[in-house]
Amino acid sequence: MGQGPSLIRRRTLLAATAAALAGCEDASRVTGGFAGANADLGHMLRDKREWAAPRTSRRTQVVVAGAGVAGLAAARALRMRGIEDFVVLDAESQAGGNSRAGEVKGIACPLGAHYLPVPGDEAREVQALLEELGLRRRVAGRWTYDERHLCHSPQERLYHDGEWRDGLLPVHGAGPGALMQYRKFAQLVERLSQEARFTIPLVRGRPSAVHASLDAVTFAAWLDAQGFNDPLLRWYLDYCCRDDYGAGIATVSAWAGIHYFAARHGFHAPGTAEGEPDAPLTWGEGNGWLTRALARPLGDRFRGGQLVARVAAQTHGVEVDVYDARTQSVERWQAAHCVVALPVFVAARVVENAPAFLRAHAAATGYAPWVVANLHLDAPLADRGGAPPAWDNVVHGGTSLGYVDATHQALNPVRGATVLSWYHAPGEAARADVLRQPWTAWRDAALAELTPIHPDLPRKLTHVEVARYGHAMAIPTPGSFARAGAPPRTARLSFAHADYSGYSVFEEAFTLGHLAGTAA
Template identity: 65%
Template sequence: MGQAAPLITRRTALAGAAALVAGCQRLPAVEGGFTGASVERGHLLRAARPQGPVLSLRADVVVAGAGIAGLAAARHLRLRGREDFAVLDLEDTAGGNSRAGELRGIACPLGAHYLPVPGDGAPEVQDLLQELGLLRRVAGRWQPDERHLCHAPQERLYFEGEWQEGLLPWTGVGATTRAQYVRFAQEVEAARRTRRFAIPLRRREPLAALDGETFAHWLDARGFTDPQLRWYLDYCCRDDYGAGTSIVSAWAGVHYFAARHGFHPPGFDESGERDALLTWPEGNGFLSRALARPLGDRFRGGRVVLRIAETRHGVEVDAWDVAAQRLERWQAKQCVVALPAFVAARVVENAPPALRSLAARTRHAPWIVANLHLREPPWVRGGAPLAWDNVVYGAGDSLGYVVATHQSLDPAPGPTVLSWYCAPGEAARGDVLRLPWTHWRERVLAELSVPHPEFARTVTHVAVARYGHAMAIPVPGTLAALPQPRASGRLRFAHSDWAGYSIFEEAFTLGHRAAA
């Protein structure tokens, strides 16, 4: 077995940063602040209901929530010719966890930053990508526009003091480690061949056994104990679900690979092709902006939905207009509730049992995305070159960074933006909302100064986006207890929470079906 790389703890990382600062007395000040989702607006739901004049408005359909599910529902209404609708969202721009930002003229993601090219199990997503010119049929097969595929080099890992290609620890690992890699790859291939793993999820019953235990327990029972393999699998779970292998279900851990791209250690004789990834400088903000663009003034941002109630003749939706500081009351025939389950259960009067059950059981992970503007890309001193996705082995709850300018075809180096991701865990939700933005600035400068000693001298601005409830965590029992998002009278429900985990394909499909 290869020697495990030492864990980079917060203490050692800060010590490295302190040494860097001590060696250079005058580092330029790194300014910045919070950006992205408004914590204050979200917490208006906890406050006393605002009083005052009410502005009455009407629409045939109200869509509450403008994340991917809400935008998908709005698109379907529009394509069916139902133009009399309104989309309400507490943020000023649509997109939810797939919104985009800009830092000193460079586009960057505020959340999700890629979309695997969807398979035939996601025809609604294929249809969207075809509409946007990202997919086309060639000889009966879908072919993506290569300009939007992730450019090489795609991934690298800082391991044993050097950057290596790919995120699976490989350089210098021993035969025992490699044998476990191959054996896990065989397990994943066997799971793929059962065709029980699909995106979007179609059938839950065959996955009941995997749904009943944690991924860590499942791995232990099969002798997958190698520290490098376990680090990688834990990283993957935190990346997709916001929680590690000891928390998410075995279904979620296997699904990460078996439903999508497999598991491919170097030299493994895998069957089939690996999934290609679509990505853009602004991440999935490219898609959310494309979905929001045709809405025009039917999108009403800065509206905090406070109440959704069925009436004798339709639906009433009360929303607080943040800019005008007044209450709006929308009268509609129907409403698509595209809100997180815990929010929907709070605002829907006489919430149906399925919604109350989902809200009570769903656990959400907090999330941090820090975008850092650099005067120039990080230097490469050997090993694999700068890639789109860059991860430091053993860096605690950090998930590494992606390079916003990676898709640029300009060969000349220049200013860039790195988007750094962190999944601090459920217990840290209070810290995510309480700590100042400078905490995250110091954290990311300390971590990335280890592989990039010159890092602090090149950063000019840090913009921190924080999410208290970023994504649903698929814990054991999630699938067994997951209700179907059936209509309740004049209400239709759509959000990735109804899938048990948060990815674009699930949210989009649920939104499309709710509107249909």
């Protein structure tokens, strides 16, 4: 499945929905706009050739450049070591990176990442964080998670053949051939996970010939070679890859496709005896709940609206020049050490005399653009029947990744106004389109996909806020696993970001950030 047909379908849907809305009196009352990342400020790094001389100079022991999950983890590690003389700098006014949260008409909602799977034993730094936050504790000798924060049931449903159905793996209409391929794929995942360790985070694993073989080809090519041609199975695997990596099976490596299942809970064919995987941790504001908790102890050590423009390691320290968006001036920080917790394509631009490994990562890493449209509804939607409303709601064959209900975790027994967070990963070719389109285009795209299923959606929609990410996450294409791992550090610089793992999940970013903060 390539990106071209998806873009064509999306443009057709946009045109059809715009025409429908033009004659609808409800359209004029829907307000909206953009939220989230400031693309114009970020693009200054790309467009500006020279920066003014710094007006002021400040000193601190450690500068953390970037306040995404990796930067916040590094700051926490510094505090755990007793280092309080540090500053965290970020271009955005709110810490959290792609895990920031928003609020629409008083309802908390995610602007990006919206859940955290229960971490495995290899992600011990994440486990420690969850214990610190009161989400994980020992009861009668066993580790348990606070049920208030585990995803409430029902968790997932799929709109397929005119009805909502439990789970996301298409079972309705799956004939004997499809079921046989489901079972065969489950057996292959199990076999591969026994032959090689698939770990999250990657730094706890051991590279093997199995990994290298899977890393050499696309997932689609590997599926072809294994004889997996059933459309239902391939749709599901493509959806899983788009959901986790922002790109489908024709783009990501076979290693990434297998890792999605083997590193967590496997793949369970219908009718097998395996139990259900643990419910993920989720909140109305998504992973913003976690990043706000990480940022809270920082106080004024977090400085937003600060675009890191230059990082220069020197013999006796490091200079970090930042552009202050409020004063439109450049300020210099002098420190003993800098944790560069920036995406690799940004780090390669701002680190003076960038190390070879950083330049190589930046040259080889592609990024998936994302759109998150938060749709405020003044009343619950009427449902089509079948499986009841769930936290995660996906349309089989849809162009998007579906939507999550921001109030799903609420304990109020009477459903009322809510926010649906609609996720769309249109592919690398659409990056310029993502940033060029007005917010109404994304409103229309969401309505085009969802209105046939929820005819009352246009009438109940009151407000739309759209978050756009031109470089939301690194795509694990063939060869990315070979480059993955904890980046080397120098005497003055440490590096941390999920990009060094080749794909973007909380555990990877947090672990690398913690390790960098521990060594700074």
